[in-house]
Amino acid sequence: MQNWGRTRRFLIYPAVNFLNNRRSNPIAANPVFNSAFGIRSAIRFQHRGFGSDATKIQRNPLFSTLNSEDISYFKGVLGEKNVIQDEERLLTANTDWMHKYRGSSKLLLQPRSTEEVSQILKYCNSRSLAVVPQGGNTGLVGGSVPVFDEVVINVSLMNNIISFDKVSGILVCEAGCILENLITFLDTQGYIMPLDLGAKGSSQIGGNVSTNAGGLRLVRYGSLHGNVLGLEVVLANGDVLDMLGTLRKDNTGYDLKHLFIGSEGSLGIVTKVSILTPPKLSAVNVAFLACKDYFSCQKLLVEAKWKLGEILSAFEFLDNLAMDLVLNHLEGVRNPLPPSLHSFYVLIETTGSDEAYSKEKLEAFLLHAMGAGLITDGALAQDINQASSFWLIREGLPEALMKAGAVYKYDLSLPIENMYNLVEEMRIRLGESATVVAYGHLGDGNLHLNISTPQYEDKILAQIEPYVYEWTSKHRGSISAEHGLGLMKANEIFYSKPTNVVHLMGSIKKALDPKGILNPYKVLPHSLSSSS
């Protein structure tokens, strides 16, 4: 116990030993479900039949149906083993992590090289066979599973690190590399990945790039549009685009790689990635703080940006209902602060190159924040285990929500000052019928609004949508900050983008994938694809 601060005692959470390293998954990914977030036991959810968007759309009749000749062709290219028709494995490939979306694909292909991806796509395009590119299948918007009978192309076997330059920090690897494996590899080289997210134990770098994954380090290192230096991509017609540059600066023509960052596999399949990785700085400190109201969280953020400056590396928040949920549903999680009527919690991480300086700076900041009344209590992790346990509260939230029952997930970018008003409005709107839980990357203006109910019900959905989207649009927010649109929000794109911009996206799609075989029914509104 450390007496920290002049008037309030900062509790130091006793060391916890159930985690080996900071923020890693407690357990390796479930081999059956290949699920994100490393859920310990092979939980088998019922398909929740949540008024799936798939029921509202029709299969595109221009797409062919698989036949035995197709299977023979694929076996010729990939070998027997990587042409999978086994029902159990197909069930996994057809089902998303939340068990909210389920397709009915009859074929899973597992190419081992760019050349194989190219041959598969060239064939599918000529045969008008629709495909779904799949990585770790950890998406939350139904983007990585089939809607109907699309062929699943899973790049998991393409998981080699191609090169790493210790001078420049530039990593080149195949798309199927699991994010956590890259993080572990870089750790041995003295570097880190510029992105980190709860699903890292299963999610793959190709999927991260294709969905422009945000996560926990964006506030410090920025988005993948800034960090990805090059991509190799296979187009729908099998054409391989070598844009795999390893240069920090390259202004020769249009920078087309950006089209494939965040287009959710609908313009091409990412097969290789070149990415700039930051040096690993040794001094990491984590504080878990309580704030009496949302206004204090905001003020704390502004102060942290100024006072912590170049060492601030994360600023996450959760409200008290989120805390209750994670305490009730996840084993081994404890609130580091004594029970009280705290309304909000903030996790601050700093990362610097000098331990003494960083810690002193963070402590001085916390003292200042306490004196200014911005925080009402707090704990500063004394070692890596404590830091991990603080992170587990924040990172365990998606899993806790899954265990609590049905969950309606919204991933919004909003102006920070308005953000929490939406949460309060939703509570009034839904009353006793649902628990409205809020957390997210406050430092980036990214709210994860989660509405937890015992089961999915259309009448609850009708109270949430389109209200949440309209509210977000009115405040010039984004209805997808970091999750993408996928199947869930393809038709809602107009809440965040003007019509002519969406039509231009349609033109780009048409130019790159004229038959629309790549990840159909996703990202772009169905009105656009059906008219094409």
Next chain:
Amino acid sequence: MQNWGRTRRFLIYPAVNFLNNRRSNPIAANPVFNSAFGIRSAIRFQHRGFGSDATKIQRNPLFSTLNSEDISYFKGVLGEKNVIQDEERLLTANTDWMHKYRGSSKLLLQPRSTEEVSQILKYCNSRSLAVVPQGGNTGLVGGSVPVFDEVVINVSLMNNIISFDKVSGILVCEAGCILENLITFLDTQGYIMPLDLGAKGSSQIGGNVSTNAGGLRLVRYGSLHGNVLGLEVVLANGDVLDMLGTLRKDNTGYDLKHLFIGSEGSLGIVTKVSILTPPKLSAVNVAFLACKDYFSCQKLLVEAKWKLGEILSAFEFLDNLAMDLVLNHLEGVRNPLPPSLHSFYVLIETTGSDEAYSKEKLEAFLLHAMGAGLITDGALAQDINQASSFWLIREGLPEALMKAGAVYKYDLSLPIENMYNLVEEMRIRLGESATVVAYGHLGDGNLHLNISTPQYEDKILAQIEPYVYEWTSKHRGSISAEHGLGLMKANEIFYSKPTNVVHLMGSIKKALDPKGILNPYKVLPHSLSSSS
């Protein structure tokens, strides 16, 4: 004088008073030439008739020629004053900063609003009148001036700051804002621009975005693809794309704004920019160092990345011939180090939030570098004037080269370990006929190779090109790191990009600008545009 270091004395350059603030232009931009780099007197260069690429290409016969009805239409939209046919003003608009490229446009339009840009473009598109978007006209590759009689659309009058959010640091402004004015404005708000470059006194943010300008802060804050949050762009047909988001995260559909970052005005005219600006950290320190060889420069960079970590904000280098050039041709510049046989000079800047810590950290690093034999001498600026004078050496190089005579400029990205081999090879290749000068952003792997001769000669050019491009291509470098391709290198794109990628660029161009009226003959190879 400060005794600094154990064995070597670090000289402290006496304060110089000819500059008011760090790295600002000594004099406001020349009103006649609106020239970059703020050249003091109204220098009038002769047109150097440097075997211009324009002589090798034909005017596209599908473009119309201006007539009196066109002029009347434009006067109706913009008013008399902003439809400019005055010969002297047209000469300025037709001539690039280096006076290497000169067009023969008969018309300069100065819209005051997006709506006016839209009306102009809609009309030009319907009439097949080719246009050149122009900002500060500080480009170095002939990208911002007409090749033939294209209409110049200069957005200088669109120079309003629209909003600035002091909490998030997000700036929204019109495209014609001069970079230095934005830097000055942000300074009053406690923020800085994430980019800074020698031409800031004239260059405009719309042009910076359109050329994906790199500059001096990229090593710390990354490229504009990471910092620009939103754009408003007018397409060739006059359609206004509102992608002016002010959110850090927005994954709703394809992120099309990236198409317009670095496409050199050939896909649309940027009219408004939303950009994330970093907080201004108060502790800025600048050291000017000497290294005995290029290998030491490289080792110094690696050490600086590790030992200075989060506070490193610039790592620039120049060789001894570059130093001689700037000392001989720029007034008021002094070498802060005593005359010696130094082969290389490195400028290191650190930026942090704590003065004592930052300075101590930099001093410890310099001590270490001295001890390890990586640097042979050095000076640490003691105040802002000294820091400015150090920067002036590096930033004054383009102007010094202009004054020295003709200059063949190459802006290359290369693997750092090979970079200087090219410089040495060029010296052997050219012998006494030219002075080969090297400087650049070593921290980003960006070499500015400048070949200075008394006058432009085809036979010298033939010794340089395509050799430089072939060499760069062989080492998987980029023939344009940050300057763009413009007119100068449009046909050389294949040295850095594969054929199918270039053809895809052509498809995108065709989709967005079917008649090809926007900045013709630039960026993409002429073979592609003539076949369209």
